[in-house]
């Protein structure tokens with residue numbers, strides 16, 4: 001009988017990064033794929049499910065406006081009981097560091113079901129930054145049996161922490177997804193994007209949503225963006241605004257109506273990836289964008305104080321800009337005005353994956369269940385191109 005693998009996810013980034021894995025499980029002859037979404041996100045999740053044609057077996061539909069962390073965790077946990085009792089999986093797969101991830105792993109533990117953690121081992125070692133993600137992923141590491149680490153540095157973190165279980169270095173599944181979405185000729189659904197002059201304007205792609213940036217840091221970021229747009233006539237900002245009411249309100253207050261600033265709705269993942277491939281550089285507090293942009297040769301200024309993704313910083317494609325207006329403006333101005341600074345950062349590097357992460361994860365699970373003799377080879381990034 002095929003081993004049954006239950007994948008659990010709930011937010012946009014988890015869905016983008018789990019979609020290629022669900023497809024790989026569906027295509028495998030060794031495993032039966034069962035998919036549960038918590039719908040911690042609703043619209044932003046559904047867009048990804050549509051794009052990758054994933055049809056979940058279970059949908060907990062938990063999202064509420066301005067939901068609290070306790071709301072998400074408790075509703076996920078309660079909903080997951082029925083799913084685990086009904087589906088009786090041989091292994092549960094969770095992804096990353098959201099509240100869905102933590103509740104999914106905790107529920108699997110309560111049901112004494114083995115846990116595979118995809119995107120394991122990322123750390124800042126700062127309990128409140130990112131909040132609550134740093135503790136979510138740390139607690140999931142304590143619960144998981146199989147740790148699918150994107151990079152060697154992620155695995156080294158888990159080894160240093162003396163985490164129990166088996167480690168794999170797979171690359172990040174987001175690079176698997178990216179390989180299916182970016183194309184030379186792409187038609188955007190939003191006319192604003194089709195009409196943007198990517199040749200002559202320096203288009204900066206912006207996203208910002210992190211909970212620890214709510215309040216003063218997010219206001220500093222928005223003031224910086226406004227100053228950049230007002231200072232440089234050759235720049236256009238494109239900012240697909242996260243549906244969180246806190247983010248919508250703050251972005252609208254500082255940026256709405258400014259010339260050459262486009263506040264647009266969240267984009268489907270294929271549109272986002274193709275916009276990223278065409279932009280000049282990226283300013284973001286997102287985790288996923290820090291992984292995707294380097295693979296596309298786009299410089300990234302990270303709108304946070306630290307990052308759990310140091311690989312692309314070391315490679316030179318990503319810089320930590322922090323959350324102070326002046327620091328952000330200064331780094332962005334340099335990238336806009338100095339071709340040399342720009343060229344130094346704008347080189348394609350692939351520290352996060354080679355597009356083979358899902359294969360390695362499937363093979364890792366086959367090894368775990370005794371369906372193959374060897375673990376998959378570890379992902380090793382190529383030198384800078």
Ligand code: UD1
Nearest residue numbers: 011040041042043044045064065066067098099243244245
């Ligand atoms: C969540 C994750 C974060 C991840 C981010 C990706 C937690 C605690 N946070 O943060 O790790 O980086 O997703 O985007 O797990 N909303 C909608 N429609 C949607 C999605 C969100 O209306 O499709 C609104 C709702 O009002 C919701 C709010 O956004 O209450 C915030 O969503 P939530 O999942 O709580 O937090 P995120 O900031 O999205």
Ligand code: UDP
Nearest residue numbers: 013016240266267268269272286287288289
């Ligand atoms: N993304 C998207 N549309 C958008 C903004 C982001 O498809 O309008 C994608 C992005 O390309 C990446 C993922 O969503 O794959 C990142 O999600 P997010 O920034 O919400 O979360 P994080 O990665 O910070 O957890």
